[in-house]
Structure formats: structure tokens, C-alpha cells
Amino acid sequence: xxxTFYKKYRLKVVTLVFWVLLVYIIAALIWWFIxxxxxxxxxxxxxLLELNKDMPDYEKMYNDIEGYRQRKISQYxxxxxxxxxxxxxxxxxxxxxxxxxxxxxxxxxxxxxAVTHELKTPIAITRLNLETLQRRxxxxxxxxxxxxxxxxxxxxxxxxxxxxxxxSQLEAGAYNLHKQPLHFSELVTxxxxxxxxxxxxxxxxxxxxxxxYVLGEAVLLQLVMSNLIENAVKxxxxxxxxxxxxxxxxxxxxxxxxxxxxxxxxxxxxxEKFYRTGNENTRNSKGTGLGLFICKKVITDHKGNLTVNDxxxxxxxxxxxxxxxxxx
Amino acid sequence: MSKKGNILLVExxxxxxxxxxxxxxxxxxxxxxxxxxxQAIQAFEKEYFDLIVMDVMMPEIDGLQATExxxxxxxETPILILSAKASGSDRVAGLKKGADDYLTKPFHLEELLxxxxxxxxxxKKIQTKENTLEEDSVTIGTAKxxxxxxxxxTWQGELVSLSSKEAMLLKLLIANKNEVVTREKILQVVWxxxxxxxxxxxxNFILNFRKYFEPDSRHPxxxxxxxxxxxxxxx
Numbered sequence: 316x317x318x319t320f321y322k323k324y325r326l327k328v329v330t331l332v333f334w335v336l337l338v339y340i341i342a343a344l345i346w347w348f349i350x351x352x353x354x355x356x357x358x359x360x361x362x363l364l365e366l367n368k369d370m371p372d373y374e375k376m377y378n379d380i381e382g383y384r385q386r387k388i389s390q391y392x393x394x395x396x397x398x399x400x401x402x403x404x405x406x407x408x409x410x411x412x413x414x415x416x417x418x419x420x421x422x423x424x425x426x427x428x429a430v431t432h433e434l435k436t437p438i439a440i441t442r443l444n445l446e447t448l449q450r451r452x453x454x455x456x457x458x459x460x461x462x463x464x465x466x467x468x469x470x471x472x473x474x475x476x477x478x479x480x481x482x483s484q485l486e487a488g489a490y491n492l493h494k495q496p497l498h499f500s501e502l503v504t505x506x507x508x509x510x511x512x513x514x515x516x517x518x519x520x521x522x523x524x525x526x527x528y529v530l531g532e533a534v535l536l537q538l539v540m541s542n543l544i545e546n547a548v549k550x551x552x553x554x555x556x557x558x559x560x561x562x563x564x565x566x567x568x569x570x571x572x573x574x575x576x577x578x579x580x581x582x583x584x585x586x587e588k589f590y591r592t593g594n595e596n597t598r599n600s601k602g603t604g605l606g607l608f609i610c611k612k613v614i615t616d617h618k619g620n621l622t623v624n625d626x627x628x629x630x631x632x633x634x635x636x637x638x639x640x641x642x643x
Numbered sequence: 644m645s646k647k648g649n650i651l652l653v654e655x656x657x658x659x660x661x662x663x664x665x666x667x668x669x670x671x672x673x674x675x676x677x678x679x680x681x682q683a684i685q686a687f688e689k690e691y692f693d694l695i696v697m698d699v700m701m702p703e704i705d706g707l708q709a710t711e712x713x714x715x716x717x718x719e720t721p722i723l724i725l726s727a728k729a730s731g732s733d734r735v736a737g738l739k740k741g742a743d744d745y746l747t748k749p750f751h752l753e754e755l756l757x758x759x760x761x762x763x764x765x766x767k768k769i770q771t772k773e774n775t776l777e778e779d780s781v782t783i784g785t786a787k788x789x790x791x792x793x794x795x796x797t798w799q800g801e802l803v804s805l806s807s808k809e810a811m812l813l814k815l816l817i818a819n820k821n822e823v824v825t826r827e828k829i830l831q832v833v834w835x836x837x838x839x840x841x842x843x844x845x846x847n848f849i850l851n852f853r854k855y856f857e858p859d860s861r862h863p864x865x866x867x868x869x870x871x872x873x874x875x876x877x878x
Binding site: 440442443446447457461464 | 658662666669729750753
């Protein structure tokens, strides 16, 4: 029981312990400062008492004692302030790190819930479709539909597994970019073609400037594009527009939808790892909260930029900016 | 009702929904589709189902909430939960909310079909048991009904013949005496409607019954209408 209590209120317990410790440390610091100060004053008084006013160099000796007192005071104040600063800096650091860790843990639990659904659903569909094909005598059209649905699910599973693997590698710093000149226009066209095949009922408008080359890793950039387009497919029912253009030395790729858009206060959060809007049980669409985190990380590692804006007339537009290379 | 049974399928994943529907239809069930909890509740209010197959993680209202809502109005229709959540506590939560069975994804098609069949058959048995009357004749005050001959002797001593629908409705009301029988149930059992039409048919039948069996049809003693719910027979 105490353990479950701790688990439930971990953030509060840790915060409380932290403040108690911090207050104690600062109180102790002030206490020692005061007692040293008092000691110093006492020493000064005692040494003055020992001094004979009739001595010829009384003035000089008095000045020496006074100087000593002044030096000690400055020393205590200096050390005290340095100490206080270090403690406060350390405290801020520990406070933020711990809170971040605990929050991340919580999000990770949400992530596990989401992943359960995201992993099991494609497996369930694949299994059911195959069993159906095995058990039933279906007509050619029905067979094609089931086979196609199964393929879509295996793509979905593949993308999910890629996201999980790459995010853990990115996090651990184990991923080394192998950047090479890429025919970006072609890569974008390929990704869109794959989506057109997967979602034949959706409209993908493409405005692609030909012969745009960037320096990058094809697998990762492909994953980024897939994640962005997949999001547009998942979160909206609208048409999706993909634009690629080159201005000066920048390739600008935009994925725009005409859905409900992203509220301003969530625009920053969506790039955080595991961040998902809404309740896990009743969310309007599926996901793990990894996709945009990976996009942001990959594009940043490519020294590029990923931003989100409102589409004019509603919806969200994700814009990737990457520096181009000349192709010889 | 030539079909094996009427099933409400609640599942938001389109591919899964499609293949499940295909399989259940091939087994001879009639399927009504819902893609979220709200649609499920709406469909449930309009139609009679022998079984509800319910997903849990869905948009808007999730499966557990939908199950709970349905159970407030109806405790009979069996609900089979189909969920990716496999832990013991998830199963317990599902069953506690009023589900009759819990199957985790991924599942064996055969197992699902068998469970569906058992739940549907069991429900049908319970339904027929509730709606059949053992006795061949019943007296209502001074009037008498002979179900074998499908005739009734009215309170005035007149012999009238009953239509088969009249006989069925009488049987249903008498079998559930002192209990309110809902309009939906009457339409489903007597008329075989799975979709509930908005009709005055039942009212006309009740008016006839009052003519036959109630000495004072303005202040009925035996056949009562319960506003907003249905009808009740009190002997």
C-alpha cells in the first residue's frame, strides 16, 4: 500500500523532499554565516581589549586588527554568496531533471498503452484476414481487398517498428548520419506514390519542383516524410497538399492539410517525445507520440528546420527547410 | 427472422471491421455497423440486437463507457468485448461494466465465431423462454382466452376469434404479467421487427383487448399503458 501511494504521488513526494532539503541547506548556510560573523566580532573585541592604548604604535595595531576584521567579513560574505549560488544552481538543475524524468516516465506509460493498441491491431487484422482467406471461398474482388488491407497493415506495422527503433537509437546517440547527395524531388515523389497506393480514396496534390538535391540520409528523410503525411491522413479527412520548392540554397518541403489544425498551445508540445493529445482510451486517432519527435530530431540533425503553421482557411502545414547541394 | 441473428458490430479500425463483418455475414448473421461508442448507442436505441461485439479503444466514447450506457437501459443483450488490452485488470474492468465475454486481439477467427454463436443462441433461448406461456387457456376477470382455438370469450360472454398477432401479444403480456413489456420488445417478438418503426399498431391492439376484457375500458383494470415505456398486464 505505501508503495502504491508513493507511485501515485511520486512527483509530489519528490518535490516535497526536495524543498525540505533545500530549505534546510540554506538555513544551515545562513546559521553558519551568522555564527561566524558573531565569532569574528567577538575576536575583534577581545583583541582590542588586549591592546594597550599607551603603546606608541597603537594606531597601526588598531588598524591591523580592524583590517583583519574587514577581510574576514568580506571572506565570509564572498564564500557565503558563492556557496549559495552553487547550491541554488545545483538545486534548479536537480529539480528540473527529476521532474522531467518523472514526467517522461508517465508519458512512457501512456506510450506503452498506445503501443499495445498500435502493435496488436495490425497483427489482429493480418491474422483475421489470412484466416478468412484460408477458411472462406471468396470471389476475386474480395480476395484482392483482403490482401491489399493486409499489405497496408504490414506497412503500418513496419513504420511503427521503424519509429520505435530509430527513436531509441536517436535517443541513445547511437545513430550516425551517413549524409550523401540525394535527389530530393524523386524521393518525395516516391513517398507520395506509396501513399497514393495505400490510401486510394484520399487525394494527394503534389507540386514538386524537379531536380532539387539535398545532403542527407535517404532512409531517415523518407521516414520523416512518411510520418508527416501519415499524420495528415490520420488526423484529417481532407485533401493533402505536398509542395517542394527551392529558394536560394534551401529546399522547402510543405505538407499541408485542411483539417481542424493544431491549437497554438500545442504547437510546441507536439514535437516532444511521447506527446499525444487527448485521453489514451478515447482519442480520435491512433499513434504513439513518436512520429513528430523523430521528424524534429532527424531534421535538426540534418541542420535543417521543421516548423508547424496554420494553413490559411484552417488545417496545419508542416514545413521542412533543408540546405540544398548542387548536383554535378 | 430467417437470419441466424442480428449483431451490432462496434469497431473503429476499418479493415478489421470489414473482415469481421464479412465473416459474420458469411455465417448468416445480419450486421449493423458502428464505428464509435456514440454510433453504437444510437444504433442500439433504434434496433433489436441478439449480440453486440464491442471494441474498447475508440474515438469519442470508448467501448467500456458505451457498454455501461447500454447496460443502464438494457441488461439482456449480450455484449462481447474485443480488445487489444489483455491484462487481467482490463478483462475484469470489461466484465464489471457489464460485458458477458471478453476476447483479446489478436484472436482466432474460429474461437470468435464459436463464442458469438453461443452467446446468440443462449440469448435466443432465454428470450423464447420468457415469451412463452405454458397454459393453453387463461381467465381475465370474467373473460376467458383459449389459445389453442385462438378464441376469446369477452366479459359480455361473446365469443370472438383472435388473430395470430393478437394471440401472440396476449401471450407475451400474460407471460410477463405485472412487468412492463417495452414497445421495442413487443415489436420484436410479435412483429419480428428488428428496426423499431414509429407506429400506433400496438395501441390499436391494446384498444381491442380493452374492448374484449375490460368492463370499464376508460379505467382499465388489466391492460395498462405505461407512458414512455410500454404496456403491462395485471391479472
